Amino acid sequence: MSISMYQASVPVFVRQLSALSSILEKAAAHAAAQGTDPATYGQLRLAPDMLPLTSQVFIAADTAKGCAARLAGVEAPAFPDTEVTLAELQARIAKTLDYLKTLAPAQIDGSEAREVVLKLRSGDRHFTGIDYLLSFALPNFFFHVTTAYDLLRHQGVPLGKLDYLGAR
Amino acid sequence: MSISMYQASVPVFVRQLSALSSILEKAAAHAAAQGTDPATYGQLRLAPDMLPLTSQVFIAADTAKGCAARLAGVEAPAFPDTEVTLAELQARIAKTLDYLKTLAPAQIDGSEAREVVLKLRSGDRHFTGIDYLLSFALPNFFFHVTTAYDLLRHQGVPLGKLDYLGAR
Numbered sequence: 001m002s003i004s005m006y007q008a009s010v011p012v013f014v015r016q017l018s019a020l021s022s023i024l025e026k027a028a029a030h031a032a033a034q035g036t037d038p039a040t041y042g043q044l045r046l047a048p049d050m051l052p053l054t055s056q057v058f059i060a061a062d063t064a065k066g067c068a069a070r071l072a073g074v075e076a077p078a079f080p081d082t083e084v085t086l087a088e089l090q091a092r093i094a095k096t097l098d099y100l101k102t103l104a105p106a107q108i109d110g111s112e113a114r115e116v117v118l119k120l121r122s123g124d125r126h127f128t129g130i131d132y133l134l135s136f137a138l139p140n141f142f143f144h145v146t147t148a149y150d151l152l153r154h155q156g157v158p159l160g161k162l163d164y165l166g167a168r
Numbered sequence: 169m170s171i172s173m174y175q176a177s178v179p180v181f182v183r184q185l186s187a188l189s190s191i192l193e194k195a196a197a198h199a200a201a202q203g204t205d206p207a208t209y210g211q212l213r214l215a216p217d218m219l220p221l222t223s224q225v226f227i228a229a230d231t232a233k234g235c236a237a238r239l240a241g242v243e244a245p246a247f248p249d250t251e252v253t254l255a256e257l258q259a260r261i262a263k264t265l266d267y268l269k270t271l272a273p274a275q276i277d278g279s280e281a282r283e284v285v286l287k288l289r290s291g292d293r294h295f296t297g298i299d300y301l302l303s304f305a306l307p308n309f310f311f312h313v314t315t316a317y318d319l320l321r322h323q324g325v326p327l328g329k330l331d332y333l334g335a336r
Contacts (some may be wrong), residue, residue: 002170002280003298012302046214046322112170130171134180139333142310149311150318154214165307 005071005112006105009133013064013141014100019166020060020145021093023152023159028086030157038086044151053151054081057089060144061096067137068100070116071129072107173239173280174273177301181232181309182268187334188228188313189261191320191327196254198325206254212319221319222249225257228312229264235305236268238284239297240275 031038042054051059058081069076077099083092111129118125118136127136149164199206210222219227226249237244245267251260279297286293286304295304317332 002172002277003176003302004170007298008171008176008302012306015303016307046318047324050321109170130175134171134176135183136333138180138306139184139310140329142307143314143317143329143332146311146314147318150214150315153218154322156215161308161311164311165304 004105004109005129005133006108009071009108009137010068010100010103010105012138013068014097015166016141016145017061017064017093017097017100019164020057020148021090022166023149023157023163024057024086024090024093026159026163027152027155027157030152030155031086034156039084041086041152041155042084042089044155046147046151046154050147053148054083054089056144056148056151057092058083060141060148061093063137063141063144065096065099067133067141068103068108071111071114071133072103073111073114074103074107172273172277173297173301174276177239177276177305178236178268178271178273180306181236182265183334184309184313185229185232185261185265185268187332188225188316189258190334191317191325191331192225192254192258192261194327194331195320195323195325198320198323199254202324207252209254209320209323210252210257212323214315214319214322218315221316222251222257224312224316224319225260226251228309228316229261231305231309231312233264233267235301235309236271236276239279239282239301240271241279241282242271242275 027041028038031041042052044053045051062079065076079092079095083089114129116127116129116132149159153159195209196206199209210220212221213219230247233244247260247263251257282297284295284297284300317327321327
């Protein structure tokens with residue numbers, strides 16, 4: 001027994017993105033209760049040179065989509081970053097979840113040694129599938145989900161750790 | 169081929185805690201440059217009812233230590249939460265890393281189906297090893313490392329994503 005590449009990727013992304021969607025729903029309810037335009041929440045930042053909430057959601061969703069596609073050796077659909085409101089961000093997550101659910105375990109399992117090449121600003125970076133998943137994709141994914149949560153907590157949205165962990 | 173329980177736990181924790189230690193070092197340098205007592209950084213919070221930086225580091229370190237020990241079926245040493253300064257927090261991470269390095273792959277591999285029982289405020293929670301690692305320990309671990317990073321970024325410490333990802 002051991003962990004399959006599928007188990008350590010797609011179900012982890014699905015659970016965490018579902019939790020992020022519920023967090024955005026609570027943020028929208030909080031904005032409504034405060035009489036705040038929920039679109040302003042999309043522009044929240046923790047530091048002037050950090051990315052806003054919209055980008056945190058885009059990158060979390062795209063990290064999941066890109067990781068699953070790369071491990072499966074297929075091309076992921078491109079989703080343009082046009083969403084502004086919290087409801088639109090939830091729709092972006094929903095279509096990412098729909099895409100993730102099209103990938104079968106058999107497409108991803110066995111990708112441990114598959115070469116993954118990322119085109120970064122600093123140049124091409126070569127990984128094996130397992131190294132890409134464990135040392136790059138998962139840490140990045142959790143970073144952006146957590147930062148979205150932290151931004152909203154900083155704004156006063158009533159959230160707790162169970163919202164982050166999501167349903168099991 | 170697949171991922172072993174050891175590969176998906178101890179090396180992930182070691183890399184990320186090492187990155188967190190380097191982040192705290194940059195925070196200490198920033199505090200010194202600003203003429204701020206670095207102990208005040210330990211009390212930074214993103215919201216009045218969120219835990220301060222010290223606790224984020226304690227929980228990140230203890231999640232790693234507790235997860236590795238539970239998967240290995242051994243008792244982890246208890247580390248009291250007495251650290252206050254950034255240098256002390258780095259020492260807490262160092263002793264956690266020392267402990268993690270005492271665990272051999274053979275102790276953790278094969279723990280996929282091992283029963284893990286967590287005593288939470290809400291009552292006992294039962295997991296299999298694989299479910300505990302993927303749906304609870306790793307998400308929690310990354311949450312607290314990221315929140316420590318976010319707290320320091322919010323305070324103005326010059327950090328970037330490469331500091332979070334750490335050396336490969």
